[in-house]
Amino acid sequence: MSQAATAPPTPTRRAAPAAQPGTGSVATSGRTGSAVAPQQGQSNRSTPRSLRLWTLATVLACAVFALTSFATMWNGATAGAQAADDAAQLVRVQSIRANLLRADSLATNAFLVGGLESADQRSAYDAALEETTRLLADAAAAQPQDRESLAVLNQAVLRYAADMEQARANNRQGYPVGAGYLSEASAELRDAALPILAELADTNKQRADAQLAANDHPWFELVGLVSAAVLVAAMWWTARQFRRVINTGLLVASLLAVITLVAGIGVLAHNRSVSDGLSRGDLDTIATVGAMRAAANEAKVQESLRLIAHGSGQAHEEAWQQASAEVTDGMAGSGGNLRQLWQNYTESHRKVVTLDQDGKWEEAVAFATDSDPDSPNTTFTAFDDEARSTLESAADDVRAAADQLFIGPVLMLAIGVPALIAAAICAAVGLRARLREYQ
Amino acid sequence: MSSPRGRSTPIQVLGLLLVGLFLAACAPALPEPPPPPLRTTPEVSRPPVAEQNCTNGTQSYEPGKLPAPDKLPADSTMAAIKKRGRLIAGVSADTYLLGARNPATGTIEGFDIDFVRAISKAIFGKPDQYELKVITAADRIPVLQDKEVDIVVRAFTMNCERWDQVAFSSVYYEAGQKVLVRAGSGLKTLADLAGRTVCAPNGTSSITNFERQVPDAEIVAAIDHTGCLVRFQKGEVDAITGDDTVLAGLAAQDPYAEILDGEPFSSEPYGVGVNADQVDLVKFINAKLDQMRDNGEWQDSYDRWLKPALGQDTPPEAEYGR
DSSP: OOSBSSOOOOOOOOOOOOOOTTTGGGGGOOOOOGGGTTOOHHHHHHHHHHHHHHHHHHHHHHHHHHHHHHHHHHHHHHHHHHHHHHHHHHHHHHHHHHHHHHHHHHHHHHHHSSSSOOHHHHHHHHHHHHHHHHHHHHHHHHOGGGHHHHHHHHHHHHHHHHHHHHHHHHHHTTOTHHHHHHHHHHHHIIIIIHHHHHHHHHHHHHHHHHHHTTTOSOHHHHHHHHHHHHHHHHHHHHHHHHSOSOBHHHHHHHHHHHHHHHHHHHHHHHHHHHHHHHHHTHHHHHHHHHHHHHHHHHHHHHHHHHHHTOSOOHHHHHHHHHHHHHHHHHTTTOOHHHHHHHHHHHHHHHHHHHHHHTTOHHHHHHHHHSOOTTSHHHHHHHHHHHHHHHHHHHHHHHHHHHHHHHHHHHHIIIIIHHHHHHHHHHHHHHHHHHHHTTO | OOOHHHHHHHHHHHHHHHHHHHHHHHSOOOOOOOOOOOOOOOOOOOOOOOOOOOSOTTEEOOOOOOOOGGGOOTTSHHHHHHHHTSEEEEEOSEETTTEEEOTTTOOEESHHHHHHHHHHHHHHSSTTOEEEEEOOGGGHHHHHHTTSOSEEOSSOBOOHHHHTTEEEOSOSEEEEEEEEEETTSOOOSGGGGTTSEEEEETTSHHHHHHHHHOTTSEEEEESSHHHHHHHHHTTSOSEEEEEHHHHHHHHHHOTTEEEOOSOOSSEEEEOOEEETTOHHHHHHHHHHHHHHHHHSHHHHHHHHHTHHHHOOOOOOOOEEOO
């Protein structure tokens, strides 16, 4: 490796010059290349020292670049997986929120029906709560940082479920205190559970965004360029100093550094593009559709509460309008099918409002609780199912994209980093060959 | 050349420092999880103490004629209601025995609702030509003043201050404030409630009435009496105070609750609330109430809803003179 590409000049033994202050131990070296014969005196004596400094500089440049590559690619490889985990946690949190509101919506709707609630609604309520419980356990296992909040949330969910059971038990006995427990459960959900879920959704979205932005800094490119520049400068200096154009070791080191730099820039550019696409695409979809689904279920709850209020539901209608506006805002610029499905439900809801306002409360309740194709229950379920499907699809896309984020950095860790270590060795060996000429 | 070992040590140290630096620099700053929210208890709101600056708080207008539904005076409020096609009444939907939604049928029923049905029958000839609006205690006066409803039949106590804002029919029931406690709790008298937690609907005169009797008790507010029963059953309060009619409804829903023996410590004469300008409607309702007192309709309703909990009673005597 230390052999130059062109025929090396035969070193000429000279009388060892007296050591000079400032030249260090190299002054004791008596050898130098004949090609550098014009370099005499002080400058001649400093050449070995300069060689050592260039050796240190090139090895250090390669080492720093290797470390930077390692750190950047390691973060890149783990950030993709972490972002996928955070996105999955975001989906869980949004699903818990939607499931709880779905359960509340089913329970309040069932309260409107005289007599026993339908077995289907009861079954759907139980399924929504069971799904919530499972998601809570999954979420706690998946993200240790969320455990404290999830534990508080779990207590709120337990209190909600207990109050709802009391509401049902009293309702079955014909006691109006059942409605009191329904209100208590509803307050528990809105005062204790939903604020935690909203915060958890924001936190996990920020986490995922932070992971996807992990490689947005230009350290790899900057350090890579500086390292390549140092290697090229070393080649230029040796070529000039020893009148031999090519030092094989330095050339190989430079090539390895440049190839690693170009490959790394390509990997990072690809990953940044995928990350940006995720942040603005599927991850954003998960956040907005999840929030939209929660707002939609809240609107459905308010529709039932409006009728339970029996002619005095204006406050609930205002809450419905607010929740509906959140759904509509969430669909801005997207949500083609969702938009139509929400429009269908909105029309069903308007019919409920019209009947109630016209003093036909019984008819409004009958329409709000049946399962005709144009009833609020049917049109809302169509919207909710579509929203859930959109969420699941976005979550799958995030997982697939996260796999793409993983491949490039891992290849760089497997090939690029060892190549840079090899570059450091090549540079050292190449310069050492020149140094030997002085010994 | 110096020893490689001697040179490599600082490089290694530098390398380790750089690794740490870069890993730290490259690792994203992750947000902390949210702190759990705190639940708050509603603050107790006390209504201003009503100054009884009159002595005729329970007096209403002399009853008018009770024409047949097809002979209502053309310009009367009753005719306007008939033209609309339904009587609109503000009621409670969670005061068991007075006005509460029957979960089995989904309809609101009770002692108060029977008066709505009676007035509907007087106007339309049919007892079910009405629309109920569920209102809170605090809504009773505003919905009448804004003419959102024609009548309010919701345990509405007549007093001088309210007469300045709305009009009332003659008294249709004479209630009184009492206290509900847990059976076997050892609480026997009002004095035993000193230092105990007692629930009452927020913003009602029940709070100020009770505090006058037991100043050392701790008042806990709820949105309504049903909210109080929820807190009572959860063990968050020791007692509930309110009108005996309301407490009878609560006791009927909980076999482990009982009303303290003794005379009520306040008088709560219930009247049907009407907009202050619609005196013709008040006189019409008074005529109907007189008829109900005389023909046994009042007694039938009382016996059905309140007698099992409150015992035998007769219609209160009507007072007129306005």
